Amino acid sequence: MSNDRPVALITGSSSGIGAASARLLAKRGYNVVINYSRSADAAEAVARECEALGAATIVQQANVAEDADCRALAQAAEDKWGRIDALVNNAGTTRFCAHENLEGLSAQDFQELYAVNTIGAYQMVRAVAPAMQAAGKGSVVNVASIAGVMGFGSSVAYAASKGALITMTKSLARALGPAIRVNAVCPGFVRGSWLAEGLGEKRYNAMIERLEANSPLASVCTPEDVAESIAYFAAGAGVTTGETLLLDSGTHLGRL
Template identity: 90%
Template structure:
């Protein structure tokens, strides 16, 4: 019965990495909470796909920058199933701004990006921690970015917010063990509409061509690639916590 399945709460799961993760975890036996901020129709479609794979689903709007929304997301899972086994902090936002354009970012931009990318993740962790500690086990995966490791990406504010998320992952892993494991994945450039719309089609295609020509694996990430690594931390990796996994085709290595 679906009530006996483990439960995964995935923020920002109406598209991209979050949607791919929801589908994969549904396929692997999880019920899923699908969260969206604006795209209700897309979230409902993801839910249908997960249900076709045998999962029970909840679709709920929430802005993770708001603590009350985070607590309501967690409570919805507890009300339906009485448990939360996994949290995937995937919800994220950015502001596209060339790094040399220091006047292109405002304090408000930093507050907005940190509010979702860093504070939102913390608030979600806080919302699910009591039930995970009570059950004696839980897995949290934070979707950070290679930008937080290398200091590049869509903007300095974005890179900084993801760098903070990586550091927070280590802090939380220390604080929440042994009951809860906390790890992070750091995707590089990921194929999909988010970057295509942010960069524009010409720059998007040029970036893919450049990465394919200059990375050791000669390819760029897909949402499904990232979902596979999230599932690894969620469904296995029982001895691993505080880890940061780079998913960039070797971009961070460069080429001689």
């Protein structure tokens, strides 16, 4: 089944940045593939929101750490619409561990984070590349993190996995042009349940207060803020590839 609407495949889109991106791209005329690993009901709710905005949807469970799941996601979009115009590699995981606690992370922790955050993104690019290359155009947006630039965040393993994703963005941008553009967004602290649950309410609120006091823009990101930049790379930015955009209200600049 073909369709004149462009198609966006968004991993990890049952909540947070992924869900916000699905809603925004649906509003801007895309059909969307909504992916979840565990939260089927939440994914279906996002799909209903997208359909109310005029999009057709696919809701599909997949663990991006599994190559077969990645290929099945891409195949579902091709089978239904005959095209994949944008891939948003948003699926991610972490382990919260203070950076100075060197005994707090195991080799398995690193392997599990890399499997989703870095290898999963690579496998998704590989799965969608044939459709994009056949069409002669496509856009990949990798959701990295300021942690991968600055070396802080929820754990050393998380920061390292996102740093690897940023480097991979540059490698793939070079390798897949001119048909496919590959860019990355690097959110800072993002309001939402993921960090609230991981940090606990007290630390979560304290972090927001500290970041608002010390960032030049005196604010922290929302999922909708990040989605705006994802949509820009997905649908615009026609001469931009291999770029890494920091979305942290200027936190990386600090205050003098």
